[in-house]
Amino acid sequence: MRVEIMTTGEEVLSGQIVDSNAAWISQILSDQGLETARCYTIGDRLEELTEVMDQRAREADLIIVNGGLGPTDDDFSAQAAARALGEPLVEFSEWVEALRHKFTRSGRELTARNLKQAMLPRSATMLDNPRGTACGFVIRLHRAWLYFTPGPPNEMRKMMRDEVMPHLRAHADLPPSAFIKKMTCFGLGESRINDLVAEIPLPEGTRLGFRAHFPYTEIKIMGFGDETRARVDQVAEGMRGVLGANLLFEDDQSLAGCIQEAMIDRGLSLALAESCTGGMVAASLVEVPGSSAYFHRGYVTYTNASKVDMIGVPNALIESHGAVSLEVAREMALGAQKHAGTSHAVAISGIAGPDGGTDSKPVGTVAFALAHPQGHHACVMALPNWGRAKIRLGATTIALDMLRRHLLGKPVYPSYDYAKVTRSEDR
Amino acid sequence: MRVEIMTTGEEVLSGQIVDSNAAWISQILSDQGLETARCYTIGDRLEELTEVMDQRAREADLIIVNGGLGPTDDDFSAQAAARALGEPLVEFSEWVEALRHKFTRSGRELTARNLKQAMLPRSATMLDNPRGTACGFVIRLHRAWLYFTPGPPNEMRKMMRDEVMPHLRAHADLPPSAFIKKMTCFGLGESRINDLVAEIPLPEGTRLGFRAHFPYTEIKIMGFGDETRARVDQVAEGMRGVLGANLLFEDDQSLAGCIQEAMIDRGLSLALAESCTGGMVAASLVEVPGSSAYFHRGYVTYTNASKVDMIGVPNALIESHGAVSLEVAREMALGAQKHAGTSHAVAISGIAGPDGGTDSKPVGTVAFALAHPQGHHACVMALPNWGRAKIRLGATTIALDMLRRHLLGKPVYPSYDYAKVTRSEDR
Structure with missing residues (x-):
C-alpha cells in the first residue's frame, strides 16, 4: 500500500511555520504498519493543488491531505478535490447544522464565509471535527483514498484518531496493528x-x-x-x-504527571522558588489537572531583593556567593519549604543568558536545591550554552527530574551526557 | 522563476525528525524574493529519487536538494543526479584532497566509504563544505539548476549562505527582494x-x-x-x-518585548499574582532577556491559603465570592503591588478545567485585575471551553494584553471575538 502525505499552505511552504503535522501523521500511520513513501507541500494555488491530487492519486493508494479547509479565500482543498473528481461542491446540511450549533453555543454569528466550510465534493463522506469549524472528508479518486484534515494540530490529531483511522480500517486492507x-x-x-x-x-x-x-x-x-x-x-x-x-x-505519562502521582500517593506537598526559570516549573506542574492536591505555591524570586523578602534568603549570602550559587539555591529551597509549610520545596537559580555570564560562572551555570522533611540536596550544574530558551527548559526539566528521582529513591544527582554536577551538598 | 525544495531521508519521511531544513531554506530564498512553489520529501530510494529529479527539473527553474550526501549505503543523491543526467560519477580530486586534509587533521583514517563522498556527476560543479565530509554540488538538468546540500543543519546553512546563494546570483536572474x-x-x-x-x-x-x-x-x-x-x-x-x-x-516584536520596552522607558516595575496560569505569565515575561529591569517577582498563589498568606487576600472574601471572582483578583493585584512595592501588578484567577466548573462559573471563567499607581481595573471574562492548556494560554495572553493596553493608553477591557467581559470594576 503506497502512502503519501500532502500538506497545503503558503505559511508552511514559505518556511514561516515548520510543518510538524506531516511528521505526526507519518508516525501515527507507521504505528499501523503503514510506511509513508512521499510527503509534499503545495501552496494555496488551486490549479497546482488540483494537478497534484490528480497526478498522485494515480500512483498512491492512500493520501492524507492536511490544511486548506479554513473559511478564507486562500483555502482551496475542497475546491481542488471537486475539480479533480469532476464534481460540483454541494452543501452538506449535516455540517451546516453542526456549525449553527457551534456558533449558537458560543454566541457568535454564523457568516457566509463559515458556510463555505460545509461545501464538499458531491461524492465525499464527511468526517466530524468536534474541535473546530472545518469538517474533514474522504473521497475516492483514481486508485487512492484521499482524506482531508484541518491544519490546526489539535483538530487534525483528533480527526486522524477518531475518524480517519477507523474509516481506513473499514475500507482498506491494513497490516495488523x-x-x-x-x-x-x-x-x-x-x-x-x-x-x-x-x-x-x-x-x-x-x-x-x-x-x-x-x-x-x-x-x-x-x-x-x-x-x-x-x-x-x-x-x-x-x-x-x-x-x-x-x-x-x-507510554503516555508525563514528568509532571509522575511527580503528581507520587506526591499525592504519599500525602506530600510542594512549594517552588524559581529565579531564571521564572515560573516555568510551576507552570509545568499546573498543566496537569488535579495538581492543587499537592502543589501549594510558587515564589518567582526574580530580583535579589525578592529572594530576601519573600523567602528569607540572607542578603549576606547573596553578596558573598552570588545569586547563582549552591548556597543561595539551598536557602531558597529551605526558605520556600518553611514559608509555605510544605513537606518539599525545589529551588532554581541560574544564568540563562545571553548576558550575565562570567569566567567562573558562564552562561548555563544553574544551581538546584531540593528540601525534604529529613534534610536537603543542593548542587550546581554546568549546562551547555544552548541559548536562553533551551537553558530555561533544560533547567526546568532537571529540577523536576531531581524531585522525581528523590521520590522514586534513585540517585538524586544525575549524570547527564551534556550536563554534569560540578558541586553538591547533602545534609 | 519556479523554486522547489527536495528533502531526502527515511527519518524525515517517517516523522522521526521534523524537517526544519526545508523551512529554513524557504525563508532564506524568500528573503531574496524567491517564493517556494513546492516542497517534497522522498525516501532513500534510488529509483524514486531519480524519477522525481528528472520530472521536477522539467517544471522548476531552481531545485534545492537537501540530504543524501553521507557516506552510507542509503545515501543516493549524487547517484540519482548522475542517472538523471545520464552521466557517470567521477572522482573529484579536489574533494579527495580536502577529505585527506580533514582526516589527517583529526587523526582519523580515510576509508573507502568516505571517498564515495568525492564521487560526483561529471558535469557537476563542486560546492565547499568546511564543516563536514560531504561536499555539495550544482548541476544543470533540463530547465533547472539543482543544488545539492548536506543534511546536518549547520553544514547546510553555511553552504546555502556561502556557496549556493553566490553561485545562484551569478548564474540566474533573481527578482528584487x-x-x-x-x-x-x-x-x-x-x-x-x-x-x-x-x-x-x-x-x-x-x-x-x-x-x-x-x-x-x-x-x-x-x-x-x-x-x-x-x-x-x-x-x-x-x-x-x-x-x-x-x-x-x-514585525519581530513580541508581546512580552513590547511590555518590557514600555515599562523600562517609564521606569515602572511589575509584580504578578497567578492562580490558574500557575507561573505562565511570569515565565513568558522572563523569556525576554533584560526582563529583570522591571519584572520583580511573581506570586504563584495556587491554593486559597497561599492567597491569604502570601499577598493578604482576606479569607472572608474568598469564602463569600469564591477564589475565582472579580473581588479576589482585585485583592490579589492590590496585595501583590503592596507586598512587592512595585508600581504595577497583574493578577489572574480562573477555572481552567477540566473539572471545577459550576453553572454560574463554568470552565473558562477567568478573573483578571491590574493595579496601577492611580487605582485598579478588574474584570471577569467568559472564555470558551478550549481545554485546560488553551484556556491557560489564552488567559496568559489576555492578562498581558490588558497591561499592554493600559501602558499604551488604549481601552483596558478588550472585546475579543471569542471572549467577553461579563463584569468589571475601575477605581
Missing part, C-alpha cells in the same frame, strides 16, 4: 542511546523507532502481529535495564 | 480578520498572507519590487486603522 511501547528518556545523547540500545537483542517482528524532541528522546518499541506482544514486553524490560534512572516515564 | 511587513493581532477570529482586511485596497505588486498560531494571528503584507515599498507601508497604515487595539505588535 502494531503493539507500541514508548519510553521517554532524558539526559542521554543520541549516539549514547544508540550504543545502549545496541546491547538489546531485537526479536523477529519487532522494530525500534527514535524521536528526539528537546529535552526528551522517545524510544518506540513496535511489534507487528499478535505473536509479538510478549517480545515487545521483553525488549521493554531490557530497555529499562540499560536506561536506568535516565528513563523518565513510559 | 520582497518587502515584508508583519502584523500580529489577538482576539479576532480568522473570518473577522478577513472581513476587516477586505476593506483595505491592495495595490498592484502587493500580497497578503495569514498565519494563525494560537492565540495569535499574523498578517504578512508583501511587496515585490522597489516601487512597492511605499505601497506596503500604505497597506500597513490601513491595517493599523481596521485592527485597532487588537493589533498587538509589528
